[in-house]
Amino acid sequence: AQSVAQPEDQVNVAEGNPLTVKCTYSVSGNPYLFWYVQYPNRGLQFLLKYITGDNLVKGSYGFEAEFNKSQTSFHLKKPSALVSDSALYFCAVRDFDAGKSTFGDGTTLTVKP
Amino acid sequence: DTAVSQTPKYLVTQMGNDKSIKCEQNLGHDTMYWYKQDSKKFLKIMFSYNNKELIINETVPNRFSPKSPDKAHLNLHINSLELGDSAVYFCASSQPQGSTEAFFGQGTRLTVV
Numbered sequence: 001a002q003s004v005a006q007p008e009d010q011v012n013v014a015e016g017n018p019l020t021v022k023c024t025y026s027v028s029g030n031p032y033l034f035w036y037v038q039y040p041n042r043g044l045q046f047l048l049k050y051i052t053g054d055n056l057v058k059g060s061y062g063f064e065a066e067f068n069k070s071q072t073s074f075h076l077k078k079p080s081a082l083v084s085d086s087a088l089y090f091c092a093v094r095d096f097d098a099g100k101s102t103f104g105d106g107t108t109l110t111v112k113p
Numbered sequence: 114d115t116a117v118s119q120t121p122k123y124l125v126t127q128m129g130n131d132k133s134i135k136c137e138q139n140l141g142h143d144t145m146y147w148y149k150q151d152s153k154k155f156l157k158i159m160f161s162y163n164n165k166e167l168i169i170n171e172t173v174p175n176r177f178s179p180k181s182p183d184k185a186h187l188n189l190h191i192n193s194l195e196l197g198d199s200a201v202y203f204c205a206s207s208q209p210q211g212s213t214e215a216f217f218g219q220g221t222r223l224t225v226v
Contacts, residue, residue, distance in 0.1 A: 032212050041219075041220075043205075046216070051212045094212075101158065103157075
């Protein structure tokens with residue numbers, strides 16, 4: 001069975017500082033990993049994904065994520081946070097054979113001016 | 114152009130009623146999903162359809178019945194609504210390959226009173 005853990009319910013950072021939102025996963029084979037963002041009263045929006053290849057993946061709005069196979073992690077990062085980055089972030093893992101996606105419980109990111 | 118659209122956006126109804134939520138995607142995707150997001154923002158998959166065929170049914174009460182008339186539509190019918198059904202329901206679509214990301218609708222906020 002696959003699973004995803006987001007160990008922090010909440011992450012608070014000051015605008016202009018780097019941010020990290022943590023995610024660890026468990027799958028039986030090679031993982032497909034995703035980050036999504038949810039703004040208030042909106043659906044989830046895709047940010048970036050790791051399929052294969054380079055461990056550092058770049059995505060929308062200046063976000064990037066680093067795949068670490070030995071630590072089974074896929075942390076989301078941004079060098080300089082913006083107030084507008086404040087939202088709910090979900091990490092997800094998907095089966096190789098296109099079965100279901102399993103989502104983490106979400107991390108609320110708050111960026112303060 | 115809305116990629117994944119759900120109607121209605123808000124639904125307030127009394128216990129015991131039957132209601133439907135409609136979903137349509139214009140992305141040409143083969144796979145569609147229903148997710149439930151509870152008051153704690155946890156996101157859980159309910160159903161997945163691939164080319165009109167049910168492929169995932171995640172221990173959802175049989176009061177919930179999805180229907181896919183064609184691969185661009187996946188509707189959710191709920192019988193005998195209960196207070197605990199109050200949540201935000203998201204429709205999503207993707208290509209069937211595990212490496213592809215999902216596109217989400219804006220959600221339907223269901224309130225059972």
